[in-house]
Amino acid sequence: MTSTYELTQLDALEAEAVHIFREVAATFERPVLLFSGGKDSVVMLHLAAKAFWPAAPPFPVLHVDTGHNFDEVIEFRDQEVSRRGVNLLVGRVTDDIEAGRVTEETGPRASRNRLQTFTLLRSIRENAFDAVFGGARRDEEKARAKERVFSFRDEFGQWDPRGQRPELWNLYNGRHRKGEHIRVFPLSNWTELDIWSYIAAEKIALPPIYYAHRRQVVQRDGMLLAHTRFLTLLNGEESYEATVRFRTVGDATCTGCVESTAATPEEVVVEVAATRVTERGATRADDRISEAGMEDRKKEGYF
Secondary structure, three states: OOOOOOOOHHHHHHHHHHHHHHHHHHHOOOEEEEOOOOHHHHHHHHHHHHHHOOOOOOOOEEEEEOOOOOHHHHHHHHHHHHHHOOOEEEEEHHHHHHOOOOOOOOOOOOOOHHHHHHHHHHHHHHHOOOEEEOOOOOOOOHHHHHOOOEEEEOOOOOOOOOOOOOOHHHOOOOOOOOOOEEEEOOOOOOOHHHHHHHHHHHOOOOOHHHOOEEEEEEEEOOEEEEOOOOOOOOOOOOOEEEEEEOOOOOOOOOEEEEEOOOOOHHHHHHHHHHOOOOHHHHHEHHHHOOOOHHHHHHHHOOO
């Protein structure tokens, strides 16, 4: 009697991502994985480790560092890459500011988030990377849903949403000329709920700020921002302590948190299942520039 095994939704998503990692390793000469220490990049590194086990992933990881990061995330980032045995490269926005290659915003609402694009493209160019793994998911934001799994970037690192290649039957076209590269999104078909369900099932460690904790926060523009050393209070603003967690992490000047008591992956799964607002829409001030803000930034070379 033969036994049958039925793939669950998470099994199918994992298998697809593992296939994408192996396809890139077989097709490209110099791939790199973008790794910030955030949940999506942690899941990507976990999947890459599975794809090439028992060897370490055959490519380095790259963090584009604004210099305005949450301390807990940077500490976790360093611990995770050491545990995984991968090489960490850091592209620093501060280096580009000091060299005069970009101009830092000023004022109490200033952020370095937009400056990441230049640093990312410089890091890709200097290291001659031809494939760059990113953690974008199609449920994050409208512009993300327009991406292919293999997303072509021209010699300027720019993206043309109308000129993408078909991916029928999951066949990926990685052809490119020197100076061009492909952004690769293994999590394209995942949702935030899938990510957290997978984290719970695989017992994946994350920075502690993803779970409920007490923190000084500030109400601004309909969001809760962490009152860190990077945030300048505006006139009339006061910080207060609240129990919060972060749904996404990034530059501390524009990444918001939400009030929550979810302290475990299982509790976060329940919370995420009930929400109707995307994580970026709810907690990323940089995505509120305009209706097409993210798409415009992606055309310029953003993540």
